[in-house]
Ligand SMILES: Nc1ncnc2c1ncn2[C@@H]1O[C@H](COP(=O)(O)OP(=O)(O)OP(=O)(O)O)[C@@H](O)[C@H]1O
């Protein structure tokens with residue numbers, strides 16, 4: 482039986498001024514799948530993710546969430562963004578709020594979750610990402626890996642249907658990468674639908690269900706991790722893979 | 727020196743009256759200035775061009791003219807329409823003046839907050855306004871505290887100019903006492919001491935707040 486399509490992108494285009502950054506992107510993400518985006522710097526990976534949660538507004542093409550076409554004119558994008566979580570390379574935690582406050586802010590403010598309930602749920606999430614001893618500290622006291630796990634918990638607190646990760650480990654010291662990837666792996670195993678931009682090829686191979694190789698704003702190759710990594714069909718994919726491995 | 731001390735002790739009840747008016751005047755104008763400043767800062771960072779122009783025009787007008795001229799224009803302008811006393815005309819004049827500088831301070835500190843903060847808020851489903859209120863502004867205010875404190879100190883000293891439309895605040899009191907006795911030097915020196923003490927206390931308070939907030943960062 483075919484799985485439900487969580488995200489569908491059809492002929493998506495996006496330009497910044499004269500710079501045509503996304504060219505006719507087609508992409509489908511099935512429920513519980515982990516899709517890994519790879520590609521050189523400037524190939525448009527971040528822009529694609531940002532279009533998916535409407536931090537950038539596409540020029541043309543269609544975006545469907547759970548089968549429903551989403552347009553900025555017909556939908557309240559603030560509601561759409563609640564359904565699509567995003568984790569950033571530089572964490573973007575709120576420095577003036579404690580770890581727990583970071584996590585409960587949006588549920589209370591946006592979903593009107595009662596504070597007591599938000600705190601309980603927030604603690605559960607922080608326990609889940611291994612930060613049960615850090616509820617009341619400020620982000621500046623955390624390591625990069627801990628910060629990113631708080632950011633993941635913060636995003637999960639909105640109960641998103643899809644999670645987007647934009648190079649979540651690129652700003653981390655090498656010894657801290659593993660703890661974040663493990664958290665993401667657990668999330669994937671629980672069935673979260675994820676789109677991940679990463680240079681961690683081990684993660685892509687192990688956790689990814691699909692790998693997408695982007696070049697110059699186009700999807701050049703798409704397939705299962707073993708297809709892409711062990712037998713890339715396109716010359717450019719081969720060159721990219723040999724340049725990073 | 728003992729003459730100075732005697733005059734200081736003799737005059738202090740009158741000076742305390744003036745001090746009280748200086749403090750009320752400063753406090754009233756600072757509160758209004760803060761609201762005005764925040765308002766124009768938000769106009770300036772809005773993406774709506776005409777609103778930006780309004781803010782630019784206001785800031786240009788205020789920064790391009792002397793405070794004393796602003797106070798006079800406002801006082802004589804307002805009293806054409808409604809009767810208002812020197813205290814409130816002065817407080818409003820000072821507020822409009824400081825407001826321009828505070829607008830620039832707040833705008834600068836808002837723009838110094840990393841872009842990722844707004845994006846993080848938006849990505850959680852918060853509206854622009856919610857993110858501004860809950861995420862950006864609290865951080866921006868912390869960052870602005872030293873400059874705001876500085877502007878508040880300038881505001882207190884500037885309040886002396888309101889004596890020129892008749893307010894009997896510190897400077898007004900010392901002028902009156904001076905012209906009654908022709909001992910201008912002594913009375914203006916006493917006024918200077920009062921100002922120094924106010925400024926000193928305010929600096930200490932601002933410093934404390936800064937240190938306290940630095941801890942939670
Ligand atoms: N807001 C913007 N305004 C103008 N140009 C932009 C903007 N955002 C991205 N770009 C440009 O679009 C192109 C694609 O950028 P994007 O960030 O999507 O690439 P990326 O694949 O994520 O690269 P990296 O691996 O460096 O993160 C780049 O040339 C970038 O300079």
Ligand SMILES: [Mg+2]
Nearest residue numbers: 526527528647
């Ligand atoms: Mg990127």
